[in-house]
Amino acid sequence: MPIESRVLHPGLRQKIMSADAAAALIQHGDHVGMSGFTGAGYPKAVPPALARRIESAHAAGETFRIGVWTGASTAPELDGALAKVGGIEMRLPYQSDPTCRARINAGEMDYIDIHLSHVAQFVWFGFLGKLNVAVIEVAGVLEDGRLIPSSSVGNNKTWLDQADKVILEVNRWQPAALEGMHDVYYGTQLPPHRKPIPMEHPGDRIGEPYLHVDPNKVVAVVETDQGDRNSAFTPPDETSERIAGHILEFLEAEVKKGRMPPHLLPLQSGVGNIANAVLSGLNRGPFDGMTGYTEVLQDGMLEMLKSGKLTLASATALSLSPAGMQEFLDNLDFYRQRIVLRPQEISNHPEVIRRLGVISMNGMIEADIYGNVNSTHIMGTRIMNGIGGSGDFARNAFLSMFMTPSTAKDGAISCIVPMASHVDHTEHDVQIVVTEQGLADLRGLSPRRRAEIIIETCAHPDYRPALRNYVARAERQAKLGHGGMHTPHILDEALSWHSRYERTGRMLP
Ligand code: COA
Numbered sequence: 189m190p191i192e193s194r195v196l197h198p199g200l201r202q203k204i205m206s207a208d209a210a211a212a213l214i215q216h217g218d219h220v221g222m223s224g225f226t227g228a229g230y231p232k233a234v235p236p237a238l239a240r241r242i243e244s245a246h247a248a249g250e251t252f253r254i255g256v257w258t259g260a261s262t263a264p265e266l267d268g269a270l271a272k273v274g275g276i277e278m279r280l281p282y283q284s285d286p287t288c289r290a291r292i293n294a295g296e297m298d299y300i301d302i303h304l305s306h307v308a309q310f311v312w313f314g315f316l317g318k319l320n321v322a323v324i325e326v327a328g329v330l331e332d333g334r335l336i337p338s339s340s341v342g343n344n345k346t347w348l349d350q351a352d353k354v355i356l357e358v359n360r361w362q363p364a365a366l367e368g369m370h371d372v373y374y375g376t377q378l379p380p381h382r383k384p385i386p387m388e389h390p391g392d393r394i395g396e397p398y399l400h401v402d403p404n405k406v407v408a409v410v411e412t413d414q415g416d417r418n419s420a421f422t423p424p425d426e427t428s429e430r431i432a433g434h435i436l437e438f439l440e441a442e443v444k445k446g447r448m449p450p451h452l453l454p455l456q457s458g459v460g461n462i463a464n465a466v467l468s469g470l471n472r473g474p475f476d477g478m479t480g481y482t483e484v485l486q487d488g489m490l491e492m493l494k495s496g497k498l499t500l501a502s503a504t505a506l507s508l509s510p511a512g513m514q515e516f517l518d519n520l521d522f523y524r525q526r527i528v529l530r531p532q533e534i535s536n537h538p539e540v541i542r543r544l545g546v547i548s549m550n551g552m553i554e555a556d557i558y559g560n561v562n563s564t565h566i567m568g569t570r571i572m573n574g575i576g577g578s579g580d581f582a583r584n585a586f587l588s589m590f591m592t593p594s595t596a597k598d599g600a601i602s603c604i605v606p607m608a609s610h611v612d613h614t615e616h617d618v619q620i621v622v623t624e625q626g627l628a629d630l631r632g633l634s635p636r637r638r639a640e641i642i643i644e645t646c647a648h649p650d651y652r653p654a655l656r657n658y659v660a661r662a663e664r665q666a667k668l669g670h671g672g673m674h675t676p677h678i679l680d681e682a683l684s685w686h687s688r689y690e691r692t693g694r695m696l697p
Contacts, residue, residue, distance in 0.1 A: 221347030259342020432469030568609030
């Protein structure tokens, strides 16, 4: 199929040019809104061309740095290439690129970690300044100029509306049959004119399958034929299987108690291998007729759609392994009837998550004995990825679960600590903590009761004595008038596990 067939609008076809020519339209200091969400639907040609341009500018002694705004994480061609040449002044929101991470942690690049549902509205509110350029990958351009979104929707609607200039990448690799799978809601307003989001079921279609753009703002159209990142998942190991087992058992018990319908409530599953293993567990489990209301659709949900355990899934991006992508492509007609891709401001909308009663399951770095969760920082100071949508879901879900192996780095680190070294999800937003050791149901428990159950159920047995000892001494101290008994802590010692790890490579002496 000739690539021109994907750009049917005559005016936009006139604007087809090379990636280098398009990248030349981006200037130092620009805020650039890029498409892309968890390795799907990101522009693949203009960012590397821009990185080359920035590198040449730097070699010539010129300053050239831009602000990069995305949906979420992208890929080495975008985050990696631009970070490598020192081209990013400030990045938002979620990223997971090793080069970006290194630059951020070295203090060479600013990073603002924002809840994914907040990004679009912050731009509409004017909180982040002017968006100068949008670089958006699409699967095609219709004759009337409407755009067929590609494998993620993310913040594209907002970038296209808000940017002064638009560069489109039309990617022939993206299946043409994606057309019709998306649901782009154009009904959002600014306060005080907001209306309820009219969604009552995860599969409801409340918008339209296309993105709009003012053709006069489009300054370049670049044709590409390049695949998404599509990294493979590692097969579930014993730890993730055990975490999945605890969650399944818990959900079964909840259904038996009549707290949830037999087909559960819509599932949200976070990024990574453990989340994928939990979905595989659910696929083998006793529940039928489930639905998904999530952010990223990974292989696990695809398998559940295939088996019929999941009847439909709503997300903002596909994040499939190469094998998952092949399965998706081979059976596209089947999946497009069962998958809806939406803007992230809707997939992660607190109002909708609360109304649907989502079951939220996300990974974490550590939890403390009182149930505060750190999803983002290593030893309190170094960013890992970002909060992503975990906060959007955790605070508003029917059930909010956080999961992690009980230890990291071959047991040198306990993922259950006296005090979290950074808090993304406070004790108020965390109902269930799960490790391979067990599942702690924290609902209805005061902080001290929480500490008991988290230590005895979730902590690794090697760390339990030290945690018990910490709590006992904190309580003794509080009773002597040094501190309170509501959330007992020894302030001088609360973060000593982390500082000891930094000094010695082990949390315990
Ligand atoms: N202290 C220090 N390092 C830790 C740690 C801890 N308590 N727990 C894990 N780590 C390290 C691991 O050793 C690993 O290091 P490596 O990269 O050097 O191998 C790294 O952190 C990642 O750990 P891993 O167990 O592989 O994590 P994961 O792939 O399951 O991801 C998160 C866990 C928390 C990083 C990931 O879920 C995340 O980014 N979450 C936030 C965003 C989110 O929840 N998004 C979904 C919302 S919709």
